[in-house]
Amino acid sequence: MDEDILYHLDLGTKTHNLPAMFGDVKFVCVRGSSNRMKAFEDMQDICTGTDRYCMYKTGPVLSINHGMGIPSISIMLHELIKLLYYAKCYDVTIIRIGTSGGIGIEPGSIVITDTAVDSFFKPQFEQIILDTVVTQNTELDKELAEELLKCSKEVPDFPTLIGHTMCTYDFYEGQGRLDGALCSFSNEKKLDYLQRAYKTGIRNIEMESSVFAAMCGLCGLKAAVVCVTLLNRLECDQINLPREVLLEYQQHPQKLISIFIKKRLGRYNPK
């Protein structure tokens, strides 16, 4: 192509010098919400001409939000991966930092995902390409997960564990919630489902990890998913934490990733 327009990022190969802007990127942090991102880094948004996504850069660390759900994060990943390619970046580590519902673990815990699984507990992502269903691998980088778990020893305030993460297309019925506008099953069916999920090693549920693992795997990016749990789904469906607790929980994965990046850059000074 003569020119490639990264439409949803409002960037392009002719309008922007991508190697100069992004060539030194070594870490990409992706998050659902843009507010949470601004709280993390007080910077100028790079994607100024669109409100689809926001992007901030601090030295070798690029932060982008991805909205909610598989389709939204997949659009961002396609354009981000093209951006990293055009910018001639190499040795890039990409981490999704998010919130999730926990299963059988204490709210505020962090789950580092080893494998993303679908609603049927299968370690795969089904991608529809033209009218064919293609099954993709959803394993994440094992060494990176272990390195992150090691970093978590530096933050004793909250438990961190490695486990499977279930990735769904729906927040309500698709995650066994009884409190949506529609609900077609009983509390017993819900608990049976979540307990079966727990038995297969699933420790949290969110909505982006499977396509994230699949695409990063196919494109050779070392990837991790690090999510805090906001509730224990065996106990409730509603997120009714006081705002200050919610904000504090959302800081947990950011604290961990901050230590990880500082260690990698040789700039970590434990207090």
Place this chain on the structure above:
Amino acid sequence: MDEDILYHLDLGTKTHNLPAMFGDVKFVCVRGSSNRMKAFEDMQDICTGTDRYCMYKTGPVLSINHGMGIPSISIMLHELIKLLYYAKCYDVTIIRIGTSGGIGIEPGSIVITDTAVDSFFKPQFEQIILDTVVTQNTELDKELAEELLKCSKEVPDFPTLIGHTMCTYDFYEGQGRLDGALCSFSNEKKLDYLQRAYKTGIRNIEMESSVFAAMCGLCGLKAAVVCVTLLNRLECDQINLPREVLLEYQQHPQKLISIFIKKRLGRYNPK
């Protein structure tokens, strides 16, 4: 439930007087992007405590953005439908105003959806509930579509038609684009797929209509999907319109809906 927290809207039945705030709502306009919404109505965002969604109200018209993709719009719809229920709203018409890729029609045209179809051209939405796949109906309100088509005669600047809309989970490979970070098929396969789609009556492709049609249908809301097409996918994959043309095209469905609402309210004065 004693209290229902509409988490992603930052509203709740105990913290907000929903009947007083929303009881008079008769029209809900839903859009992907919040910027486009602000351009339409210069108002105070109601969902102040979250950046997941923005919401604006002008008399009986409520506007909300839904992000990109089926999961993102479905979270919003669950919470919006609960909100309308708690606020005791009745006779509500809900319209998704969006952008899309056209098939075999001139860019800038408006497609009013009669039925949303999936990637296999089937008029259905497959919802995963616990570990069961449930098939839901995706037909939209026929009378409302005809009423909107009639309103389009008042705006002769751009062609408007009724057709099927294909709803996909992915913007790149899932819509037969060759320009994503990954592509596993040829231009011939792409064109064959899009031409077969055209032959079944599909005139545009977007990423939210199927779950929107299914949920609104199940909850008894009269619903329409009105999208402008930004390109003809039989000719290209990239959205490379000059910014002013893009902004003008995005106004097309808004102009149509504005006439529709004014007519319904008996306030339409053709110039």
